Amino acid sequence: MFNAFIEPKKLKRGPQVITLKDAAVISAFTGLQSGDSVVDAGAGSGWLAVYLGSIVAPSGKVVSYENREEFASLAEKNVVRVGLDKVVEIKRADVFQGIGETEVDLVTLDLADSEKALASAFQALKPGGHCVGYLPCFEQVKKFVLESKNFGFEHVRSIEVGVREILVRDYGCRPATKGLTHTAFLSFLRKPRMP
Amino acid sequence: MFNAFIEPKKLKRGPQVITLKDAAVISAFTGLQSGDSVVDAGAGSGWLAVYLGSIVAPSGKVVSYENREEFASLAEKNVVRVGLDKVVEIKRADVFQGIGETEVDLVTLDLADSEKALASAFQALKPGGHCVGYLPCFEQVKKFVLESKNFGFEHVRSIEVGVREILVRDYGCRPATKGLTHTAFLSFLRKPRMP
Amino acid sequence: MFNAFIEPKKLKRGPQVITLKDAAVISAFTGLQSGDSVVDAGAGSGWLAVYLGSIVAPSGKVVSYENREEFASLAEKNVVRVGLDKVVEIKRADVFQGIGETEVDLVTLDLADSEKALASAFQALKPGGHCVGYLPCFEQVKKFVLESKNFGFEHVRSIEVGVREILVRDYGCRPATKGLTHTAFLSFLRKPRMP
Amino acid sequence: MFNAFIEPKKLKRGPQVITLKDAAVISAFTGLQSGDSVVDAGAGSGWLAVYLGSIVAPSGKVVSYENREEFASLAEKNVVRVGLDKVVEIKRADVFQGIGETEVDLVTLDLADSEKALASAFQALKPGGHCVGYLPCFEQVKKFVLESKNFGFEHVRSIEVGVREILVRDYGCRPATKGLTHTAFLSFLRKPRMP
Numbered sequence: 001m002f003n004a005f006i007e008p009k010k011l012k013r014g015p016q017v018i019t020l021k022d023a024a025v026i027s028a029f030t031g032l033q034s035g036d037s038v039v040d041a042g043a044g045s046g047w048l049a050v051y052l053g054s055i056v057a058p059s060g061k062v063v064s065y066e067n068r069e070e071f072a073s074l075a076e077k078n079v080v081r082v083g084l085d086k087v088v089e090i091k092r093a094d095v096f097q098g099i100g101e102t103e104v105d106l107v108t109l110d111l112a113d114s115e116k117a118l119a120s121a122f123q124a125l126k127p128g129g130h131c132v133g134y135l136p137c138f139e140q141v142k143k144f145v146l147e148s149k150n151f152g153f154e155h156v157r158s159i160e161v162g163v164r165e166i167l168v169r170d171y172g173c174r175p176a177t178k179g180l181t182h183t184a185f186l187s188f189l190r191k192p193r194m195p
Numbered sequence: 196m197f198n199a200f201i202e203p204k205k206l207k208r209g210p211q212v213i214t215l216k217d218a219a220v221i222s223a224f225t226g227l228q229s230g231d232s233v234v235d236a237g238a239g240s241g242w243l244a245v246y247l248g249s250i251v252a253p254s255g256k257v258v259s260y261e262n263r264e265e266f267a268s269l270a271e272k273n274v275v276r277v278g279l280d281k282v283v284e285i286k287r288a289d290v291f292q293g294i295g296e297t298e299v300d301l302v303t304l305d306l307a308d309s310e311k312a313l314a315s316a317f318q319a320l321k322p323g324g325h326c327v328g329y330l331p332c333f334e335q336v337k338k339f340v341l342e343s344k345n346f347g348f349e350h351v352r353s354i355e356v357g358v359r360e361i362l363v364r365d366y367g368c369r370p371a372t373k374g375l376t377h378t379a380f381l382s383f384l385r386k387p388r389m390p
Numbered sequence: 391m392f393n394a395f396i397e398p399k400k401l402k403r404g405p406q407v408i409t410l411k412d413a414a415v416i417s418a419f420t421g422l423q424s425g426d427s428v429v430d431a432g433a434g435s436g437w438l439a440v441y442l443g444s445i446v447a448p449s450g451k452v453v454s455y456e457n458r459e460e461f462a463s464l465a466e467k468n469v470v471r472v473g474l475d476k477v478v479e480i481k482r483a484d485v486f487q488g489i490g491e492t493e494v495d496l497v498t499l500d501l502a503d504s505e506k507a508l509a510s511a512f513q514a515l516k517p518g519g520h521c522v523g524y525l526p527c528f529e530q531v532k533k534f535v536l537e538s539k540n541f542g543f544e545h546v547r548s549i550e551v552g553v554r555e556i557l558v559r560d561y562g563c564r565p566a567t568k569g570l571t572h573t574a575f576l577s578f579l580r581k582p583r584m585p
Numbered sequence: 586m587f588n589a590f591i592e593p594k595k596l597k598r599g600p601q602v603i604t605l606k607d608a609a610v611i612s613a614f615t616g617l618q619s620g621d622s623v624v625d626a627g628a629g630s631g632w633l634a635v636y637l638g639s640i641v642a643p644s645g646k647v648v649s650y651e652n653r654e655e656f657a658s659l660a661e662k663n664v665v666r667v668g669l670d671k672v673v674e675i676k677r678a679d680v681f682q683g684i685g686e687t688e689v690d691l692v693t694l695d696l697a698d699s700e701k702a703l704a705s706a707f708q709a710l711k712p713g714g715h716c717v718g719y720l721p722c723f724e725q726v727k728k729f730v731l732e733s734k735n736f737g738f739e740h741v742r743s744i745e746v747g748v749r750e751i752l753v754r755d756y757g758c759r760p761a762t763k764g765l766t767h768t769a770f771l772s773f774l775r776k777p778r779m780p
Contacts, residue, residue: 024223028215033249034229054228137757138528145363162357164766168340172722175767181749182760332562333723359571367527370572376554377565410613418609423639424619444618535753552747558730
């Protein structure tokens with residue numbers, strides 16, 4: 001069903017691979033699993049929402065906020081294309097105006113000003129739930145983490161994930177000469193179990 | 196249920212974190228999902244089997260081979276401890292003697308001589324299924340990938356995954372000074388859909 | 391004479407190695423050579439001053455500013471110990487109060503507020519000369535580079551340099567498991583040849 | 586004189602930058618300085634010979650072996666172009682047939698089979714002198730280091746050096762998205778002071 005993630009040809013496209021390594025770590029480091037409930041913003045092409053949907057399926061749910069109509073429409077098509085329309089919902093709304101969902105296991109934020117959605121994220125999460133920022137620049141990491149403490153979040157860790165390709169040949173093995181050297185930092189926050 | 200993977204304290208233990216990043220990428224790059232069938236060898240402490248079990252649960256299955264009694268026993272305890280005993284089976288058998296399972300989605304090999312299990316892995320996999328080697332040394336990567344072609348595998352890619360911690364403080368942000376710099380290379384093979 | 395830099399035992403001490411890789415790149419990326427004139431601040435233990443002295447010797451000059459007496463005294467001892475007292479001078483003065491030297495080829499700044507020495511550095515440098523900041527935190531990089539433009543500097547590049555140890559053994563080769571993952575960012579500025 | 590190494594435009598050309606970081610570390614980790622004596626093979630375009638010449642100038646010497654006439658001729662032109670013809674000599678000879686120089690401080694080897702020049706390198710070096718292999722593939726590192734012991738060398742360390750560019754902008758700082766991820770491993774050997 002989710003061959004979109006595993007076809008070698010697709011893996012070779014830079015940004016896609018990058019997103020895949022980061023999506024992998026977001027999912028693993030928050031312990032995401034089948035049946036979980038996720039809020040994602042913004043949807044963009046819907047790629048992360050679809051990836052997370054593939055983990056929480058079949059009984060879980062991903063609601064992905066997107067208030068730019070062209071992206072919402074594209075994301076919806078991608079969701080249908082991979083057969084996840086019962087798991088992933090693209091919601092035409094501004095996440096900065098609030099999150100309607102509650103008792104959520106994971107909120108993922110990939111916005112220019114992700115820190116502005118932290119108050120809403122905190123309310124939406126269940127105790128022990130995670131909020132992850134996908135943050136290309138250092139300044140975003142700093143704002144996201146420092147402001148999160150005002151809302152009651154614990155900062156679990158901030159990291160960057162690198163994947164380097166190894167060329168394996170009969171005549172000699174070595175890391176690839178060129179490659180992706182940065183996508184984004186990932187900041188992991190957690191709503192305390194006991195507030 | 197799988198809080199073992201997400202507790203900050205546990206994440207801080209070096210090898211565990213490492214395993215988590217690699218497990219994350221093994222799962223994501225092979226498109227593993229709820230309902231899938233996995234064979235793993237050797238079980239060791241059962242950590243990877245448990246992680247993969249958390250992804251394929253509730254309807255999927257992980258069979259993890261381990262022929263050293265003390266490890267099999269430890270792995271079984273860990274499986275029970277996290278409540279995955281209906282998903283993960285520790286099998287007291289030598290994977291080099293053959294794999295009984297068939298139509299498997301993923302075979303993961305973390306052995307000193309993982310290449311010796313490639314013939315069995317190929318037979319166990321369904322067309323399009325993945326075999327991933329967790330290989331600390333480059334000689335292992337070379338043997339694993341080059342020998343895999345003799346059995347009909349396609350080499351999708353070999354990579355190494357790095358995670359670097361970023362310190363986020365009011366008075367200054369920077370990457371951590373020391374950290375893990377290598378765990379293992381990951382080699383992804385695939386059984387062709389049409390042989 | 392400069393065996394301090396090359397003794398294997400010394401190379402094994404973390405921070406020393408780190409400094410060596412960064413010193414190597416500072417020197418190489420600015421084209422430093424025998425006969426050149428350098429200003430360094432602050433001296434600290436005198437390590438970087440001694441390293442740069444070993445490159446500009448025998449006819450060049452390094453003046454290293456240090457206004458904390460205990461460090462100035464330590465740095466002087468180190469300079470004498472390696473026999474560079476005719477090349478490296480430890481100057482007991484506050485670099486923020488101005489730099490007396492002129493027509494300098496290279497200014498290296500390793501201070502908590504290195505950007506505050508940029509005006510003085512610009513004046514001290516000859517046209518085409520380089521100023522390099524050794525900056526542990528990203529906020530320092532940003533201030534250093536953005537403020538440098540106010541004084542007329544060109545930003546050549548900012549980088550981070552990593553060195554990873556490879557274990558070479560008959561029974562298997564691989565990168566070391568743990569190691570240094572960050573020392574500082576290096577920002578390279580240049581005083582334009584034609585203002 | 587050596588502006589070739591420091592012009593920003595030249596630094597931006599991938600392989601050149603790469604060579605610069607590695608040349609920087611070769612020079613620094615072996616303590617190379619003005620007055621030293623170096624043997625280099627093969628010359629190729631003469632780039633490394635010229636770089637090392639810029640460090641050992643004015644009184645030192647670099648002899649660079651090259652038995653392919655077209656490269657020897659190119660390397661000679663580059664040496665003259667940067668004004669180092671009194672320091673760097675391009676020698677039309679096969680380094681595998683032996684090295685005529687003696688009491689050398691440093692031998693650098695960048696050949697497909699660098700390990701075949703180890704016996705000659707050992708003879709040419711003075712006690713305490715260094716031999717550095719520039720080795721793109723893992724297999725070369727292994728052969729180079731393991732065979733070096735047969736000739737009496739100590740293995741000081743094998744490393745890889747990475748440089749990552751940091752983008753510094755008013756609106757956000759972050760590492761560059763793409764870049765060089767590998768050039769070669771560097772293996773540092775040393776002829777013991779007391780055999």
